[in-house]
Amino acid sequence: MRRVVITGAGTVNALAQDLRGTMAAMAEGRSGIGPLQLPDVDRLSVKIGAQVAGWQPEAHFARQELALCDRFTQFTLVAAREAVAQSGLDLAGEAGLGAGVVLGTAAGGVTTWDESYRAVYAEGKNRVHPFVVPKLMNSAAASHVSMAFGLRGPVFTVSTACASSNHAMGLAFQMIRAGNAEVMLTGGAEAMLCFGGIKAWEGLRVMSPDGCRPFSADRNGMVMGEGAGVFVFEEYDHARARGAVILAEVAGFAMTSDAGDIVMPSVEGASRAIAGALRDAGLAAGDVGYINAHGTGTAANDRVECAAVRAVFGAAAERVMISSTKAMHGHVIGGTGAVEMVACLMALRDGVIAPTIGHSGTDPDCALDVVANAARQVRVGAVLSNAFAFGGLNAVLALRRI
Amino acid sequence: MRDRIIAIIAEQAVLDVADVTPESRLAELGIDSLGLVEAIFAIEEAFDISVPFNANDPAAGGFDLTSVGSVIAAVEGLVAQKAA
Incomplete structure (x- = not known):
């Protein structure tokens, strides 16, 4: 069977605007959460975030590129450039x-929606920027x-709320494995x-x-973050043939649905x-x-997630390390699995396990x-990345050291 | 105020207002976590107040959501605070 490896990684998030800085912050256990810098923040009841x-x-x-790129696309492109450069492809x-x-x-180009609504509804303007549609579409960053x-x-x-990036990476893995x-x-971002x-969200x-x-x-509760993570997934022989540096192997993926509740997670x-x-x-x-972990910091998620890990791992649950890096980079919503993949690569490649800070x-x-x-220095051979989204959409990736 | 709050809670519980009394406990009326959040939103809109409520820790805000009567008392308190 065709195998899939990761040969490049890039990220922009509250901890740093590159991979190296993000890993350093995760290893230090630094938080990127702080007071929100936004217009009208006094009208918000939530005043912190990981910007x-x-x-x-x-x-x-x-300037011409910026006219077409929402903030989520900007983050994505900068992360993609870093990933492709690292891959050498x-x-x-x-x-x-x-x-x-x-x-x-x-949510795609939600900043573009927000600014345009503000213009027509709050400021009484009768026109918006001509590129609003190509900026806000969820697929703009991919294009x-x-x-x-x-x-x-x-x-x-793909858009599956807080599991979006894990679903995306899982599909990318499956497509390469299947020969597509x-x-x-x-x-994601x-x-x-x-x-x-x-x-x-308030x-x-x-x-x-x-x-x-x-x-x-x-x-x-949770604290919202923002950012992107982009990775180069490559067929193993293709990577080997060109002498690429391999960061990790994507070993497995599964997705399930609770078919239960639109917000409450399920152990099953x-x-x-x-x-x-x-x-x-x-x-x-x-x-x-x-x-x-998905580890959002809500009462419900963390309790359910730990019960699920126990249910599957049995006695091995006592030995596995599980951390949520959201306490550092915030909950990056649809991009969160992608930013968290950085912690998975750091664990497999450097043997550095990112901590759950604020505990x-x-x-x-x-x-x-x-x-x-x-953080801890422990050599690990395999890791999992969990994502459990609103609407009961679950996506888990398995990675292996190579 | 009492009747408006009962009406809001009855609507969330899909019950007749006659079946909701100050003694009714919210859990027994079948109001789940989403119903609770929506009822609080309706109360905030109706009385122009802000209810301190975090679903992760419902007891933290000091807003007693045990029974219809405790909700009425808590809303009365917030409305009085606003007037003061």
Whole structure:
């Protein structure tokens, strides 16, 4: 069977605007969460977030490009450039025919929607910028990545709320394994930290007013982040033939649906996804050294996620390390699995396990080894990345050191 | 105020207002977490107040959501605060 490896990685998020900086911050256990810098922040009840501070689009794009790129597309393109550069691939010409893009986002160009609504409704203007539609479409980032690198195979976007990036990466993996492509750029992005985006989240009453503390007894909700992660997935022999540096192998993937509730997670659905990813990868639970948790910091997610891990891992649950890096980069919504893939690569490649920061006390319902507050140096052979979205859409990836 | 709050809760519980009394407990009326969030939103809109409520820790805001009567008392408190 064809195998799939990762040969390039790039990211933009609140911790750093590149891979190296993000890994360094994760290893230090630094938080990117702080007071929101936004117009009208006084009208928000949620006043913290993990914003990409000091983002300078002009440093990365010409004026004509910026007119077409929402913030989520900007993050995606910068991350994609980093990933492709690291991979050393040249996909111009014929090579681009066997290469594609599949990205995840929950809300796409929500900043563009927000600004345009503000213009016509609040400011009474009667026209919006002519490129609003091509900027806001959920697939805009995938199209721009395809154009930037000449990728002319399958290119599309998937949207499954907070599991979007994991679904995207899982599909990219399956497509290469099935022989539909040799190379896929995959991951995802979100840029929902605008006034309307936060207003929408406020309503659900699941946001923390003071910080993201996954698995901690005193956790009180999620904190929103923004950013992108993009990875080069490549067929193993294709990567070997050109002498590429391989960061990790994508070993398995599974997706399940709870078919239960539009917001509440389910142990059963999450368990089936975890077990399915292990089975697809040919791994036993005991082979897995680290799980990058969905770990949103809400009461419900963390409790259900730990129960699901216990259900699948049995006795091995006592030995596996499980951390949520959302306490550092925030919940990047549809892009979150992509940013969290960075922690998975760091674990497999460098043996550095990113911590769950902000952990002040054990919740009996979350009493696993959550790598509280400080990173650890442990060599691991396989990792899982969990994503459990609103609407009961679960997507779990399994990766292996190579 | 009492009747408006009962009407809001009855609508969420899909019950006749006559079946909702101050003694009724919200859980017993069949109001789930989403129903609760929607009822709080309706109360905020009806009385122009902000209810301190975090679904992760329902007890934290000091807004007692145990029974219809406790909700009425809590809303009365917030409305009085606003007037003061």
